[in-house]
Structures are given as C-alpha cells and as structure tokens.
Amino acid sequence: GESVGLHLPTLSVQEGDNSIINCAYSNSASDYFIWYKQESGKGPQFIIDIRSNMDKRQGQRVTVLLNKTVKHLSLQIAATQPGDSAVYFCAATPMDTGRRALTFGSGTRLQVQP
Amino acid sequence: EAGVAQSPRYKIIEKRQSVAFWCNPISGHATLYWYQQILGQGPKLLIQFQNNGVVDDSQLPKDRFSAERLKGVDSTLKIQPAKLEDSAVYLCASSFVGTGVHEQYFGPGTRLTVT
Numbered sequence: 001g002e003s004v005g006l007h008l009p010t011l012s013v014q015e016g017d018n019s020i021i022n023c024a025y026s027n028s029a030s031d032y033f034i035w036y037k038q039e040s041g042k043g044p045q046f047i048i049d050i051r052s053n054m055d056k057r058q059g060q061r062v063t064v065l066l067n068k069t070v071k072h073l074s075l076q077i078a079a080t081q082p083g084d085s086a087v088y089f090c091a092a093t094p095m096d097t098g099r100r101a102l103t104f105g106s107g108t109r110l111q112v113q114p
Numbered sequence: 115e116a117g118v119a120q121s122p123r124y125k126i127i128e129k130r131q132s133v134a135f136w137c138n139p140i141s142g143h144a145t146l147y148w149y150q151q152i153l154g155q156g157p158k159l160l161i162q163f164q165n166n167g168v169v170d171d172s173q174l175p176k177d178r179f180s181a182e183r184l185k186g187v188d189s190t191l192k193i194q195p196a197k198l199e200d201s202a203v204y205l206c207a208s209s210f211v212g213t214g215v216h217e218q219y220f221g222p223g224t225r226l227t228v229t
Binding site for chain 2: 004034036044045091101104105106107
C-alpha cells in the first residue's frame, strides 16, 4: 500500500518569507497528488493538485513540485501571510482505479510569525 | 454552492456506548467518503461509497463500525460499542465522478470523545 510522510512536523517562518513544505511517498503507482490546508476545527481544504505527467504546477501564491524519481513533492507558498498558518497535508492516490481514496501524510504545522 | 454538511459537530460518550454521525454531501456528488482523523495525524479512509454501493471498506473495523448510504445521498456512520481509541474527528468528504475530476471536498467533521 501507500505511505505518505512529511519531513517536518512544524515549520516556522516570518511573514513575507517563502515557505517550503516537503512530502515523500512510497507507492510508485500513485499518480495523483493533492495538497490540503487544515485550519483548527475545520475540515481539510483543497489547495492545489498535480498529476504524475507534470513536474510543476502553479496556483495563486502556491507552487507544487513533483519529483517522481525520488518520490518527493513539495509545496511552496510565496510571501507567506498570517492567514496561511495551518496544518498542511499532502495526499496521494492512483488515478486509474475506482478507489480514489486518498492516503494522507501526517501533516506539517506552518506557523507564520508577524 | 453549499458544502459538505455534518452533524453533530461534537459528541462525548462513555466507552461501550453507541454513536451515529450524519453526512450530507455536495449536491450531485456521487462519491462519498468517511475518514477518521486521530489527533496529530492525517485523515485515514474508513469507507468509500459510489452512489449507494460500497467501493472500499477495507479499513473499516467492521466488528464495531457500520455505515450506510441508502438512497445514494446522505450517509450515516455508526460505532457500537465505542472504545477509547475511537476518540477522533470523523470527516465526511464527497467528490464528483467525472473524467479528470478527483478533488474531494471535506465537511467540518465531528469530534468524538470517548471517556
């Protein structure tokens, strides 16, 4: 099966700096990856996704990088703001099956210092 | 567009009691998921429905957990009897079935405390 792990349980950054959150996965059959943001007392909120036929995808202030060779992906947040403080999860799933359940990592708590 | 609705938001019960959680997915979403999120961990899938059929329940502790989605819309998750280790947030998510569409939308969750 799949296992997904994040490299740091907590990341503290200054407001305005860029943040990088890393994630590793184990199953080479995983070909769809999502980053979620979870604020206290809320369910996970979709940030950005990437398919295995891409190695980079950009959104608003966020970029996801995928390195299939080493089974690693990262989430970059530009100009981090206090509202970005939350727990960030990466999740993986194989796309070509009906079982689209996501395997989540353990999460990285991002703390933004004013 | 209304999001995924869950109730109750919080529940405290004693061990060996039973409890039920309710979920109403986003309108038109055929796929519904129940996840268990233990404090400090990522969500773990318990069961996945496609309409009213079960797609994956391999990680559902079937001796005490049950779930149903009788009309292919709302779903309930039940625990009977509860154990201390069932204390967690139970998240419901739904997704639209379509080519290239895989995003799952999560509800706010039900926080269960078993004492």
